Amino acid sequence: MLKVGIVGVGTVGASVVKILKNSCDIIEARAGKKIIPICGVVRDAKKDRGVDIPLSENIDDVLENDEIDIVVELMGGVDDAYEVVKKALLNKKAVVTANKALLAYHRYKLQDIAGDLPIGFEASVAGGIPIIKALREGLSANHIDSIKGIMNGTCNYILTKMMNQNVEFSEVLQEAQNLGYAEADPTFDVGGFDAAHKLLILASIAYGVHADPEDILIEGIENINSDDIFFAKEFGYSIKHLTIAKKVSNDRVELRAHAALLKESAMLSKVDGVMNGISVIGDCVGETMYYGPGAGGDATASAVIADLIDIARVKQGSPMLGFKRILEKRGFSLLDPEQIKTKYYMRLKVEDKIGVLSDITSILGKHSISIDSLLQKQDKSDSSCATLLLSTHKAIERNIKNAIEEIGKLPISKATPVMLRIED
C-alpha cells in the first residue's frame, strides 16, 4: 500500500482524491498495490472541497508524517513550492507535482536533491497527454530534431475562435473569461509564459538544456488582429501559439514560445479549441504527434495518478500487459460481434424500376433498421441498374446482416450488397 498526502486541494487535488477512490479497482490492478490518499493540506481547512480525506492547515501534517510515502504537490507558485518539495524529498518521500513554474526554475536542483527518489511531473506539461513519458522513454533512442507544441489551451481557444469567427482578440478573451477558459488576469496564459515553462521542461528532457524562462524568447498573442487572420487564411496558414525547441547544431538549441503562422496542412494546425498537441521529430522515428486535453481537473489528475502508479511499479517495471493482478485473471470478455450496435452504410445494386425502393425499405423496416440518408445513382456499367447508397441510424449488426442477406436474394438485386460501419 502507498499512502499519499496532497498539498493543495483545489480542482486538480479534488479530482485526484475522487479518482483514487472511484477507480481504486483498476488502479490497484495496474499498480499492484493500493494507493490511498490519507491527508490534504489547504489554506482554509473549513472550506468544503467535496473530498472525504482529512484536511489540515499545517503542511507538516504531510511533510513530517512518517506514514506518508508520496507527496503530491499541487499548491502552485515557485519558491514556496520548491521549499515544500525539497523538504518532502529530504524526508525521503517521493514527489509528484503538476507545477510547471516550479520545474521551469528548479528542475535540476530538484533532480539533484531527489537522487534515487522518484519525482513525477507528467501533469506539468499538457495535462492528460503523456508527453513526458513519450519523450523520456518512448523516443529515448532518438536525437530530437525539434519539438513544436500547442501547449496553452487559453491561447488556442482564443486563436481558434478568431480564425473561425472573425472576431477580435479582446472580444474572444472576454468570452473565454466568462467561460472559465481564461483567468481574470490572463497575462500568464496569453502572454506565452505558461507555454514557455512547459517548453523548458520538455527541452531539458530532449536536450539537457539548462535555462530559465528569462533566457528564452517569449511572446504572447495580444497583438494579433483580424488582418493577420485574413492574411493567414489567404495563404493557407493557421495561427497558433507555438512552443518550439529546435536543434541548430550538435550542442545548440533554440527555444521560443510565440504566435506563429503554420501551414494548414500540418497536423498541429488541426489542434483546435482548448486542446493541446505536441509534434516531436526524432532522427530515427521521424514525426510523432500527441494530442489531448491540456488542462482540467480530471485530465490533469489522470497524469498525476499515472505518476503515482509508476512509483508503485518502480523496481519491478511495468507489468507486460499492464495488469499486476486481478484483472488479468478475470479480464473482459468479448461481445458477440452480432450484437455490435452502430450506424451502417450500404451499397446496393438493383434494377432501376418502380417499387424497388419500397421493397428495400420494407425489408429494412422489418429488421428495425431506419434510414438516415439515401443517394440513388445510375449504375456506371449498366444503365438498367441503379446504385443505392444509404446510411442508417444505429442498428444491431445481426439485423443488418439479416436484412442484407434478404435484400441480396431479391430478384431485383444485381450484386452482393456491400456494408460498411459508420463510426461517429
Next chain:
Amino acid sequence: MLKVGIVGVGTVGASVVKILKNSCDIIEARAGKKIIPICGVVRDAKKDRGVDIPLSENIDDVLENDEIDIVVELMGGVDDAYEVVKKALLNKKAVVTANKALLAYHRYKLQDIAGDLPIGFEASVAGGIPIIKALREGLSANHIDSIKGIMNGTCNYILTKMMNQNVEFSEVLQEAQNLGYAEADPTFDVGGFDAAHKLLILASIAYGVHADPEDILIEGIENINSDDIFFAKEFGYSIKHLTIAKKVSNDRVELRAHAALLKESAMLSKVDGVMNGISVIGDCVGETMYYGPGAGGDATASAVIADLIDIARVKQGSPMLGFKRILEKRGFSLLDPEQIKTKYYMRLKVEDKIGVLSDITSILGKHSISIDSLLQKQDKSDSSCATLLLSTHKAIERNIKNAIEEIGKLPISKATPVMLRIED
C-alpha cells in the same frame, strides 16, 4: 553494459544495429549503460545485410550464449517465434520483440513464462509511436472507454489515394505494390489481419481480454469502390480502416477491425497516407491521440531500442529529466534568440501614397530580407492609410528586428509594425 543478440536481421534488424552504433552517445546517456549488439542470427549468413556484427545461422549462438542479456526477436511468424522467445526467457534473457502475430496468439503464455523478466513489445503496434507505453503507463489511471486506431499503413495509403484521387482499389493497390507500401501478397494488410493483431495487443493492456484473432470481427478494404468514396464525401465522412475496442459494459468489450466511415472533423480522419493514428478515450482524461509512422526500419527500430533502454533502466526507474549521465552535465546551450532563422510575417500600417512600398522594400532589402507574398488593404479605420501584410523568405531575427525598427521610424509609418514568425 547490456549485450544484445538479434534474431532476424532484415530491414528493422539492420536499423537496430545501425542506430545502436550511430547513436550510442545519447543511448548510453539515457540508459545509464552501453547497449551493444554482439550477434545476429539469419537464415543465410553469407548474404550482406550492411551490418557490422557477426552473423550466424545457428540460433543457439544467441539463445545459449551466456554473454547475451537481451534477445531481440525480429524473425516474424507465430509458432517458431514463440519457441525462440520461450527458450530465451527460460535461459533468463530479457526479450524485445516487434512481432505482433506472435503476441496476438501467445501474449498471455509469454507473460506467464517471463515472470519478472521484461518483455518489450512497443514496436509490435504502430511502429515508432509509443502507444504501448501511453496505454500501459501514461493512461493507467483510466478505465478505457474506447480505442480507435488507424494501424495499417498499407490500408491507409490506399484509402487516402482513393479519397483524394478518385481511383479504384485495384489500381491503387498496384501502385502501392510498386512503391513497396504493399506486399506481393497483400492479404495480411488489406484483409485487416495485421491491424487486428495489433488491436488484440492493445485490448489486452486496456481490458485484460483473452482472445485470438479468430474470435474477433476482421474485415478488409477490398470491397470499397468509388461509389462508397462518393457517398462519404457527400455526407462529410472519410473512409478509414479502423481497429476498434470499445467497452460495452463493465465486463464486456467489443473488438473489431474493418473499414468504416468516420466524420471528417474527427482527428483520426486527418491521419492520411502511410501514417498511423490511435485515439484513446479514458474516463478521466477524455480523448488523447497518438500519431506517427507505423512502419519503416528506423521508426520501428526506434521503438525496439526504447524497449532496450527501458530494460537498462529497470529497477532504477527512468531518470527524472531523461538522462542518467553525461548529457545533463554538458547539455545543449541556448541559441541567441537574435540568431533565429525562419520565415516572417509583418503587418504594417502606412500612409496610402506613392513611393511607400518602395521605401519599405528598400529597407527590407538592405537587411537581406526578401519578400515572399504581399497583400495591401485599405485600413479599416482610416482611409488615408493602407495595411501592408507580407511574408518573407527565411531571414535572421536580428535583421527582421532592425528592419522593423527602421520601418517603424519612417514618417509614413502610422502604427508600430507587428511581426509573427512562420513555421513551415
